[in-house]
Amino acid sequence: MRKYFGRKLFTYTLTFFIAATIDWLIPRFMPGDPVAGLMARQGALSPEGAAALSKYYNELFGLNRPLWEQFFGFWTALIQGDLGRSVFGHGRPVAETIMSALPYTLALLIPAILLSWWAGNTFGAMAARRKWLDSAVLPVGYILTATPYMWLGLVLAFVLAFLLRIFPLSGGYGFNLEPSLTWAFFVDLVAHWILPFLSLFLVGFGGWAIGMRNMIIYELESDYSRYLEALGAPQSLVRKYAFRNAMLPQVTGLALQLGVIVAGSLVTEIVFSYPGIGLLLFNAIKSEDYFLLQGIFIFVIAGVLIANFLVDIAYVIVDPRTRVGMRGGTA
Amino acid sequence: MSLQVSDLRVYYRSLAGDVQALDGATFSIADKEIMGLAGESGCGKSTLGNSLIRLDGRMKYVAGSVTLDGNKLPIWDQKGMNEFRFRDVSVIPQYAMSAMNPTRKIGKMTGELLESRGESYQDIKPELLRRLDLVGLSQDVLNRYPIELSGGMKQRMVMVISTLLNPSLLIADEITSALDVSTQRAVAETLVSFRDHGFVKSMMVITHDLSILYQTADSILVMYAGKLAEKAPTATIIDKPRHPYTKMLISSLPEVGIRYANKKLAGIPGSPPALLNPPAGCRFRARCPLAFEKCVEEPPFVQIAPDHSVACWKVPGSNA
């Protein structure tokens, strides 16, 4: 088990190192000069002013220092939590800007991931049991899992917010409210949260339901199921075993899907102008705020890696074989 | 008579039509008898074995009856058969290596299986431990997961589980094919000892490996292309086979007692007919050196001597 976690931690550390290095490399080795790009947005400047500004940006990025020094400095700053300052955030530190958006994203992601996983698995397992439910869950599941997150968001927003006016169309809370610990604010917060949550939940639900349904059918065809049936075990026992074993690849699947779900939350936030990391990213791109962009990248990578590790721990809990010294899981 | 099967027909459903995998089997197995069931792969021997305990999704009961200890088995009825499974008919499946739930400790799985059949694990446990001892497994295996056992250990564990309720009939389906030669011998000996200890009353050992039957079986039933070809005591089948197919099968063995590993009987030219729309008459006639006009009619499976039945027009006594 120590070997299992040791291996995982090594992979994640390596991944983080590689991802952060890519993050550092891209602005330095992309065609075109990021400083020139920033300068272009400043509009007309006198030659002296342009030179001064160029010097300022170069120093800010550290581009005038040797590459190894830049790389070392990048890591030193990163470990200290310094991700630079955000242009979009009017000079606020990037880390701070991201931290203020993070709760919104987590409030969307965590319930959406856990609930869609739970509901999808439950429905998928039920579908594999009943023919009539199966013929409903299967097409609906395939439609949902093939739906782009942002489009489902647009459709939900159009029908439930624009046409029926049940929910607010956009934002994290009403324009007329200030964040506070009041009941009214909380209700408003939930009302704004429901539609983006629902978009993420539904797409995930479809995928998990289909995955579980297919896994259960596969497990019911497996040798241990056939053996139990040959020895006259009741369907309840066969089903119980099949369900438990079908859960294992679903847990591994959760780790595999994290990146996709996070990507889904980014675009969903954009649809609803929901003030999380995704909207921040969108604004960073629009305003060419590279520090912010790269900071978000680091945050997303770190978040996905941490979530992966949590899934690994969960896997050890649900698969008893990993606890008897066998190397379980696939990652 | 422990088991009596008469005119049993079980087909496989396929998109193209019914595959006549088992087409009219009539035979019996006596108390204490270990009957070997031999033939090439695809001849219907596994279909016969499976149909006595559990038809899988694509198998279709067509006709015939199966009587075990005087009770007619409702083999077409998945639920109705449950009462007989494990207690009266049991199986050591082909896939014994993967027959146990990989995520349950073996003891726990056995307990849950027994309790689900209304048996008390606590009452049976002393006997279970005694039998583990008998097959050379330590009691500790009950606390382990299947993945922690070697292939041979898994095989023995499944043998113990399958026979725990002392069934009347045990079907052992190709149980040696995944094992190495020395383990095969041990497994064969264990099968015989199970009968001698009275854990099972009678047994049907399905295999394509005649040498295993030579060691274990009292009698051998040879099948060809979904039909019975010949049944006789082991010595008779080995020394004085009458059906031309049996003769070729025996002569294609390099030496009795040596494992015959090849699945296709390379010694016999040609291949069995497709069973989707099998030709009328004797199904072996296309490969049979003795075939003559009469073979376009189906030869009956008739007794030519006590305990010896053959389906061939060329065998004296069959020309009724």
Next chain:
Amino acid sequence: MTGLANTEPKLESPVGAPAAVATVAASRKGRGEFLYFALRSKKFLFAMGILLVLIAIAVLGPMIDGTDPVATDLLPMQPPSTDPGYWLGTTSFGEDVFAQFANGLRATFFVGLLGGGLAALIGMAVGFTAGYRGGWTDEILNMLTNVVLVIPSLAVLIVISSYLKARGVLFEAVFIGATSWPWAARAIRAQTFSLRSRDFIDLAKLSGRKGWRIIVEEIAPNMSSYLFMTFILLFGGAILIAASLDFIGLGPTGGMSLGLMMFNAVTYGAALLLGYWWWFIPPGLGIMATVGALYVMNVGLDEIFNPKLRDI
């Protein structure tokens, strides 16, 4: 998008399949057998039908219609009508939504084919090499796969794209292909592993053939159906990633795509606030229909190739 991991095709070992059925299947080998079962698979036919309609729109639409998708010479903000040029209505800027849809669908298929195809090639190269060679090669490739697997590909694409001022559909497809191969590599590696120890591979090794020739001539043909299904899933996945990238505003510059239509509708057209549903509904529907049809086709193919899953 989720659940992809579990819709992965499963290649089952023929061990345990009833021999009698196997004989029947074997008697109708190769292409003939495929066609025989394909024409009887409702899922396959249904998915194929949808895909053919979409391909027809993508290929013939711009040819027959001929309208420039970004020309702004029509009446703006028109809902769909039967008038020529207004089948799917117009955008706030007077662009033809149908022309955009047909051209966008082209880009979607292009990105899917190229991105999915490239991902399949990389996945095959990594998966075959790791699975066939084993040992250290496997360890290193496996580590590489796991690293790329956990990095969200969209995040990398966003950072890279944001630094590029001009982006083409080709660029987008290549980058999607280069980042979305890991699960395929992992699946192919596992299959190769199980094939590696079969008799016919040993035979090929004994005859002294080179490793890559054994992979190309013996291993790949033996899992061709599996590889094809993997490609189909990568195809669908590439389309979804491209749609997200386009929707963030990092799609191809100067072209048209379904994701870009949604981006324009939401960001510049305020279509959601104004209720111009005809602007953002068709592109998403097009993506959903394409990807959904691909997924259903994958299930159909699984049943066609795998006798165990066939409905009797």
